[in-house]
Amino acid sequence: MTSDAPSTPFEHLDDVVALPRLSGLALSPDGRRLVTGVATLHPDGDRYVTSLWEVDARGEAAPRRLTRGAKGESQPAFTPDGDLLFVATRPGGDDDEKARLWLLPAGGGEARTLASHPGGIDGVSVARGSGTVLVGASAHVRSSDVADDAARRKVRDDAKVTAILHDGYPIRFWDHDLGPSMPRIYALDGSAAETPAADPSGTSGTDASGADVPAPHPATVVDDLAPAVLRDLTPDAGPALDGAAWDLAPDGTWLVTEWVRPEGRANLGTGLVRVDIATGERTDLLVPDATHDHHAPRVSPDGAHLVWVRSERSTPHAGPRDELWLLELATGAQRRLGADWDGWPGQVVWLPDGSGLVMTADWQGRGPVFRVDVTTGTVVRLTDEGVFTDVVVAPDGSAVFALRSSWEHPAEPVRIALDVTEGGFAQVTDLRGPAQRPALPGTLTEVTTTATDGTPLRAWLALPDGASADAQAPLVLWIHGGPLGSWNAWSWRWNPWLLVSQGWAVLMPDPALSKGYGQAMVDRGWGRWGAEPFTDLLALTDAAEARADVDETRTAAMGGSFGGYMANWVAGHTDRFRAIVSHAGLWSLELFLPTTDHASYWAREMTPEMRAAWSPHRSVGEIRTPMLVVHGDKDYRVPVGEGLSLWYSLLSASGLPQADDGTTAHRFLYFPDENHWILKPQHAKVWYATVRGFLAEHVLDEAPADPPATLG
Structure with a gap:
């Protein structure tokens, strides 16, 4: 079959692996700046490096590159003052360097280390109201504090021992071994020193074409001689926080997190616990039972309510069932939202006034955004085509921002108006993103x-x-x-x-x-x-x-x-x-x-x-x-x-x-x-080349193709 259609990137594997890839979305407190990660192929061709880009939430200004770290940045989060937090490995460090928490001030031009951990920083969460910062990091299950964790790691590294002694289940997850380090949650106390030094990451911006945008002064990084103190809120967590999602109350005084518990022989259950930020005191909110687990907690803007996903456990003859539930924290009263809606909740985000939620879900081969009324529990579909992820809500509640993709295009930033409808759906506006849609064949x-x-x-x-x-x-x-x-x-x-x-x-x-x-x-x-x-x-x-x-x-x-x-x-x-x-x-x-x-x-x-x-x-x-x-x-x-x-x-x-x-x-x-x-770019090319050759040989009756040269 022949075609006169113009060439597309998908005809050449090198072109496909070089296409930029968007992920994650954060919105500034004033609702004007969106930040997303853009993964691009490293010049060596063996990995992707993610940089952070700013997208104008109004759709007017061109996107602007914010970071240039040699090893990439991830997990952007804004403070109430508009400063941007992110996780990154210090550029120029050796392979043993661990990811740290960094801050890029709202005015731009400077970046400084806020916190480090012997095992590296895994995630960050910021209280919407107070600016309290929490980080996730993994520590040796028996370590008493950060210094003790560093010492235990050194002993293992010096002895070149990687063995792990387990006494429970599970011991592995997807592609990594569990232990001897396990996730913990830390409060960020104090601030980093303010001694400026040259920043090899070059965090001055560039526009969408890649041209440099002059910074107000040379980019600098604060030396980490006196980093912020990480105060362990969950020193006895053990494996309870493995893979756990948590949410920080807007006033920054407490958080709610998933908490995994052993049940009988090699069985696990997931509940929700409340953790006081000042004392680390833990209180059960929802305990798993023989039929239900509890996931994905989200605290309301006034801190009075909690929504979560209640998962009915599967049996040999019936699959699991995920439902959206609301908990009144003062009384413990619970009720289901969307009882008449036959779907499974995905990401759930509160509207600023607490009157409702926006929610994503798989739906008829798509992934729309829905609006949930907290009073009535009614679920209304807002969008038509596409799959929406990484949803954030404008501070005034007028719009939702998200990444939208489908089989016709990769992820791209969009604005969804909550007060305008067209043909029964909300108006969706494309924003000026850092990557263009590739032509399809x-x-x-x-x-x-x-x-x-x-x-x-x-x-x-x-x-x-x-x-x-x-x-x-x-x-x-x-x-x-x-x-x-x-x-x-x-x-x-x-x-x-x-x-x-x-x-x-x-x-x-x-x-x-x-x-x-x-x-x-x-x-x-x-x-x-x-x-x-x-x-x-x-x-x-x-x-x-x-x-x-x-x-x-x-x-x-x-x-x-x-x-x-x-x-x-x-x-x-x-x-x-x-x-x-x-x-x-x-x-x-x-x-x-x-x-x-x-x-x-x-x-x-x-x-x-x-x-x-x-x-x-x-x-x-x-x-x-x-x-x-x-x-x-x-x-x-x-x-x-x-x-x-x-x-x-x-x-x-x-x-x-x-x-x-x-x-x-x-x-x-x-x-x-x-x-x-198969994640490495060069391996992905081998995968596709081998599959295409195998299919051509046996289905199209073509002569067996030589394997890629890299396979020998």
Whole structure:
């Protein structure tokens, strides 16, 4: 298939990995300045470095670069005075240098270190009213203070010991080992010294074109000879704060945080506790029980109420259920918000006057912003197209700012007016962001059909330019992970346009277990992974193949994580696809359960009967389709043993013949230093090049492509 469409970045892997990527959003107290992170490719091409950029909330001035740290900056947060806080590693330091908390004054031109920690600063939170600052950092579980933590780290480093002795569960999370350091929350007391020194980060600004904007005086950094004191508010937390979200009361006198508790044998529950900033005294607000956990606390502007997500725990036959609840702190009274709304809350932010909330959620293949009335509990959808993240509210409550993405464009800053509607939705205005939308090599449309049980089904379909009845496009079925997920937002890792640019049509379905379609959509696939999720995928594939511009004789399937599980299941239960790619996929549920990093969660669903009925490894003899297996060794969510077991099973027991020399049409792409995702830019290029070559060989009948030179 040929096309006269102009060239796009997606035709060349080098161009794609070089595209800038936005993340995070902070709003100044006066509502005029937005700050976002922009990740760009390091000149060495081996990593991304994030700088902070200012975006005019009015949409008038051009975006301006604020920081130039050699190792990047993250987590912007404003003080009530308009100063900008951020976390960064001191430029020019060695590889052992830890991230510190920095301050860039509202007037610009100077940056200074506010605080440091032996384990590095992980996060920052600022009280909206008082300016109280809290930071998150990890300390040795038995350390008594910051100095003791530094000493314990030195002992381990000098002895070159990395071993960890555990006495509880869990011991790993996604891609890193837990312990001997565990997260704690610290109050920032005092201020840093004020001795100026040359700042190699060069925090003077640049405009959107990259030209320098003169600073009022040379950028400086304050030496850290007398850093602020970090006062430990949670010295006995142990593993209770691992992955915890917290919120600081507007007056800065207390905070509420998630608190993880052990329950029985290797089980965990999450509750909410209140911590007094002056004393560190802890009070239970919501304690987990046999059926519920509590997450994502947000304190009201007047400090009188709390909203949180109450999560009903799953059972072997029903999935989890997330609900938005309101707690009156003075009385302990609780009530559900949005009882008539069949969705799961995402990010939740209070309106300044406390009358309501704005909330994001997955919804019908999108991620709109909703408004929640605190008095009535009514939920109203505000936006139409796109997925909105990193929501912040204007100080006067007139607007919401967010990053918006979709499968048609990466994240970009927008303003959502809360007092203007167009066609039933709020007015959304594009702001002048630091990155332009890349040109796409095709178009996006939707495919709909009905499941065998009558459930409506939908999917996104990305089509190459020029696809028609006379120039049909081969089809790739992309299966999302989760399994509680949705194909709704732009992804740099699983990006369909890299295949579309090569002439492929890419189908991205939301089958049973997908979010945004009501609780029934989750429950109908719960504990039945090879049933409704599988038949839904095939039904949507049938609907896509029925199109005149799609070639039903040239198809492939691929997926990662739970999508990798489904790819493995598909391989053993149909031969309709000519190639299958399984990335970080579950293969033997019996072996997966005790080795994953969070077995207690999966054990609620994976009964012995479920594991026996729906484990892909039991159908290895039926696999006659060439498979590309991809796995990273540092993957703790789906341990590499799943990939190794799948690979051995394919070579020893699948229905695909082997050559006399023992080689096979199957392939195993192994990354020794990657995790559940393939994150390094050069590895991402290898991943895409290998996948594209594998599909072209087995689906398009092209000659086997030479592997990338970097693979040998």
